[in-house]
Amino acid sequence: MNLEKLLQSTYGFSSFRPGQREIIERVLAGEDVIALLPTGMGKSICYQLPAKVLPDSVLIVSPLLSLMQDQVAQLKKMGEKSVVAINSFLKPEDKEKIWNTLSSYKFIFISPEMLVQPFVKRKLGQIRISLLVADEAHCISQWGFDFRPDYLRISEILPALNFPQVLALTATATDKVTEEIKKYLGLKEPYVYTHPMDRKNIVYDIKKFEDGRDKVEFIKEFVRKFNGPGIIYAGTRKKSQELSVLLTEQGISAAFYHGGMEHQDRIFVQQQFQNGELQWICSTNAFGMGVHIPNIRHVIHFQLPTSIEGYVQEVGRAGRDGQPSLATLLYAQGDEVLLESLVMDDLPNEHEIKAVNRHGVGATHLIDQGIVRETAFRVISYWMTQLPIEGVISQIELLRSGKRLQVSKIRELIGLEGCLRSYIIQCFDQQLNDKPDNCCANDRINYDVFEAFSYSKEKQFSLEWQDRLGAILPI
Amino acid sequence: MLFSELILVIMKAVNRQRTISSPYHLIKGKKSGQTIQDIGYFGLYPYFGVLPKLDKKAYDQAVQRLFSEGYLLVNEQVVDLSQKALESDIAASPLNGWKYRGKENLFFNRLSLIVQTFSHTSQQIKIFDPIVSNEDVQSWVKKYLKRIGFRDLAVARAFKEELLITLTETEISETHKMIVMERLTGSGLSGLTWRQIADSKNLSLLDVQLMAVEALHGWMAAIERSKPPLLIGLMDGIIQQSSLTETAQRTEKLFGQGFSLEQIASLRQLKTSTIEDHFVELAMNDPHFNYMPFINPTLYKAIIAEGRRQETKRLREIKEHLPEASYFQIRLALAIRGKQG
Numbered sequence: 060m061n062l063e064k065l066l067q068s069t070y071g072f073s074s075f076r077p078g079q080r081e082i083i084e085r086v087l088a089g090e091d092v093i094a095l096l097p098t099g100m101g102k103s104i105c106y107q108l109p110a111k112v113l114p115d116s117v118l119i120v121s122p123l124l125s126l127m128q129d130q131v132a133q134l135k136k137m138g139e140k141s142v143v144a145i146n147s148f149l150k151p152e153d154k155e156k157i158w159n160t161l162s163s164y165k166f167i168f169i170s171p172e173m174l175v176q177p178f179v180k181r182k183l184g185q186i187r188i189s190l191l192v193a194d195e196a197h198c199i200s201q202w203g204f205d206f207r208p209d210y211l212r213i214s215e216i217l218p219a220l221n222f223p224q225v226l227a228l229t230a231t232a233t234d235k236v237t238e239e240i241k242k243y244l245g246l247k248e249p250y251v252y253t254h255p256m257d258r259k260n261i262v263y264d265i266k267k268f269e270d271g272r273d274k275v276e277f278i279k280e281f282v283r284k285f286n287g288p289g290i291i292y293a294g295t296r297k298k299s300q301e302l303s304v305l306l307t308e309q310g311i312s313a314a315f316y317h318g319g320m321e322h323q324d325r326i327f328v329q330q331q332f333q334n335g336e337l338q339w340i341c342s343t344n345a346f347g348m349g350v351h352i353p354n355i356r357h358v359i360h361f362q363l364p365t366s367i368e369g370y371v372q373e374v375g376r377a378g379r380d381g382q383p384s385l386a387t388l389l390y391a392q393g394d395e396v397l398l399e400s401l402v403m404d405d406l407p408n409e410h411e412i413k414a415v416n417r418h419g420v421g422a423t424h425l426i427d428q429g430i431v432r433e434t435a436f437r438v439i440s441y442w443m444t445q446l447p448i449e450g451v452i453s454q455i456e457l458l459r460s461g462k463r464l465q466v467s468k469i470r471e472l473i474g475l476e477g478c479l480r481s482y483i484i485q486c487f488d489q490q491l492n493d494k495p496d497n498c499c500a501n502d503r504i505n506y507d508v509f510e511a512f513s514y515s516k517e518k519q520f521s522l523e524w525q526d527r528l529g530a531i532l533p534i
Numbered sequence: 535m536l537f538s539e540l541i542l543v544i545m546k547a548v549n550r551q552r553t554i555s556s557p558y559h560l561i562k563g564k565k566s567g568q569t570i571q572d573i574g575y576f577g578l579y580p581y582f583g584v585l586p587k588l589d590k591k592a593y594d595q596a597v598q599r600l601f602s603e604g605y606l607l608v609n610e611q612v613v614d615l616s617q618k619a620l621e622s623d624i625a626a627s628p629l630n631g632w633k634y635r636g637k638e639n640l641f642f643n644r645l646s647l648i649v650q651t652f653s654h655t656s657q658q659i660k661i662f663d664p665i666v667s668n669e670d671v672q673s674w675v676k677k678y679l680k681r682i683g684f685r686d687l688a689v690a691r692a693f694k695e696e697l698l699i700t701l702t703e704t705e706i707s708e709t710h711k712m713i714v715m716e717r718l719t720g721s722g723l724s725g726l727t728w729r730q731i732a733d734s735k736n737l738s739l740l741d742v743q744l745m746a747v748e749a750l751h752g753w754m755a756a757i758e759r760s761k762p763p764l765l766i767g768l769m770d771g772i773i774q775q776s777s778l779t780e781t782a783q784r785t786e787k788l789f790g791q792g793f794s795l796e797q798i799a800s801l802r803q804l805k806t807s808t809i810e811d812h813f814v815e816l817a818m819n820d821p822h823f824n825y826m827p828f829i830n831p832t833l834y835k836a837i838i839a840e841g842r843r844q845e846t847k848r849l850r851e852i853k854e855h856l857p858e859a860s861y862f863q864i865r866l867a868l869a870i871r872g873k874q875g
């Protein structure tokens with residue numbers, strides 16, 4: 060079969076990106092595959108293209124609702140009609156129809172919590188599945204930065220589906236995480252594709268300050284000197300708003316983006332950024348999923364990231380066009396102490412474990428009453444269904460030491476005197492060969508290339524509504 | 535109308551007879567008996583459910599500001615309007631919450647997607663990310679566009695022309711019209727967030743959100759009046775046949791089949807007081823409502839007379855003078871009178 064031809068006719072691309080061809084060939088040869096592809100390297104093509112050839116349905120397990128919605132929208136945009144997304148937001152009247160026609164869908168997206176419901180399990184067991192795709196497979200690992208206990212439940216459904224062929228996709232995974240993916244998905248001898256993590260066109264910079272307030276001055280200076288498009292990861296919702304006001308006051312187009320905004324407003328900000336109506340997005344880590352902008356020049360972290368994996372993923376949104384891009388990490392003395400307490404606070408505490416143990420795993424009222432936090436509740440209740448209470452406590456201890464390790468890696472990155480790039484790559488169990496000329500803060504950065512990027516002035520809006528209508532409908 | 539003006543207008547209408555939280559329930563569109571019946575008593579139809587997502591904190595802040603700026607005064611148990619508030623000149627508003635019941639969102643979602651489609655197709659762009667992700671709206675718009683033959687450039691032009699004419703006719707300020715336009719998206723030109731719109735006009739979030747609802751109600755009314763061939767199609771399913779809440783409609787149906795109030799309550803497994811609320815709502819909406827099964831004419835007239843004499847709509851005060859009347863009977867009688875102005 061000619062894969063290039065299929066690619067051309069389906070997507071209109073004439074050639075594969077690195078890795079895609081190898082992965083697709085192995086999938087079509089019937090092998091289990093674990094694919095480590097950096098963000099923006101076209102992960103979804105790795106199952107979408109085989110689906111064109113495979114006889115039956117492709118089941119995609121997706122841990123994040125927003126991610127699922129984005130992929131469904133992308134498929135539909137390409138004219139694919141045979142897509143369905145099964146999640147807890149499904150309307151009852153639609154459910155009935157979907158269950159009755161389940162086998163007719165080529166792409167079935169499903170969230171992990173729906174996957175293990177007995178009824179769903181039975182329905183899935185009745186249809187034929189050519190391929191099970193575990194998207195964002197690193198979420199399965201409790202060592203990962205993004206651990207989602209629900210995700211472990213994929214392993215529970217494998218027997219019901221007669222152990223289908225599996226494709227595990229992830230953007231970031233260390234060897235340890237890969238091992239866990241293998242174990243939980245029951246993959247005996249999978250083909251593992253590892254793409255070099257290093258993105259040569261991204262330059263890593265760290266700026267250190269004595270006082271947190273100096274960061275604000277730095278940002279002011281920075282946006283005067285360099286043009287966007289760029290993302291500033293602010294850490295909190297409040298900070299993202301403050302920074303956006305700061306930039307706007309400088310006469311630079313910026314908007315904030317966070318999960319507390321209404322859905323329509325979030326779409327507007329995404330589109331403005333995509334259209335080039337905005338130079339900067341000041342955001343929490345909610346921004347990025349489903350954003351397909353090739354020419355992002357800057358990613359600035361106003362606060363320390365909580366893990367190297369998360370950092371690499373966020374930084375990876377820059378420079379998809381291959382042009383030079385700058386990742387700037389801002390650090391002020393004491394940030395690492397704050398980070399440690401922030402990360403540790405996220406974990407279930409003793410009090411919460413006791414509460415869930417006393418009231419049982421169904422006691423969601425504990426969340427409503429503010430006794431146990433939602434994520435903590437999910438983690439505890441998952442482990443309580445698997446282990447006796449002593450086991451739960453030691454699991455969470457394990458989780459704690461995992462988090463501590465992640466924080467210590469960030470701390471090490473900050474204190475590093477050697478090459479930042481090679482350190483980051485080593486965190487993924489890879490070695491850096493051929494260092495780019497423009498590499499990192501500890502190897503001297505040439506900023507001139509970044510000053511060269513110009514930004515076409517944003518459109519000026521008129522004050523009359525008739526003019527705006529005319530601009531929207533120039534007919 | 536600014537959000538603070540909305541609160542003042544409602545407080546004026548209830549004329550010292552309700553607490554400061556009653557505008558909140560009304561604006562949010564709470565379907566409780568008390569709120570529904572107040573709408574009839576005090577003629578609050580326009581303001582029902584105009585901001586269903588209104589946050590209590592934001593509301594309380596707005597109220598606090600009205601106190602601190604001297605519009606509202608605390609007077610024993612009731613809230614008084616100051617002279618400043620009573621004299622304030624608040625422009626007439628096209629709000630019609632009771633009629634449109636939040637359906638302006640459906641109207642606007644349809645409009646957004648249609649305009650976005652025209653913007654792209656008329657510039658030969660076939661693929662774009664739909665600005666509205668609701669699948670019901672998407673499939674409605676697909677059918678609509680197909681029906682009107684949207685690929686024809688002449689159709690797109692006619693649609694734009696209808697937009698221009700009807701919005702020009704709508705009696706609202708230019709700022710209102712701009713707000714609605716700024717929420718629309720075209721090719722390469724995205725809609726603006728509420729925050730962006732508010733900042734650019736030096737208004738608050740609630741102000742611009744309320745103004746958008748006003749603009750849409752006014753615009754929809756203009757479309758209903760002039761019935762332009764393309765735009766009138768967007769009103770499909772938006773003008774409700776009955777302005778009753780669904781639950782009151784069910785009660786009405788059962789009553790029509792000959793069941794008594796008590797029987798309906800036990801059939802529907804609802805409290806008698808809830809069914810009474812439904813009858814009050816029915817009375818408010820139906821100018822020919824027959825009160826005879828519930829109140830004898832002598833008592834009805836006595837309640838109305840007592841209400842007039844005391845110039846009050848406070849149930850307790852009427853009840854003191856007419857102990858033989860039940861609260862339900864008083865509410866029902868006042869609802870009928872409220873309807874007749």
Ligand SMILES: [Zn+2]
Pocket residue numbers: 477478479480481498499500501502
């Ligand atoms: Zn380096």
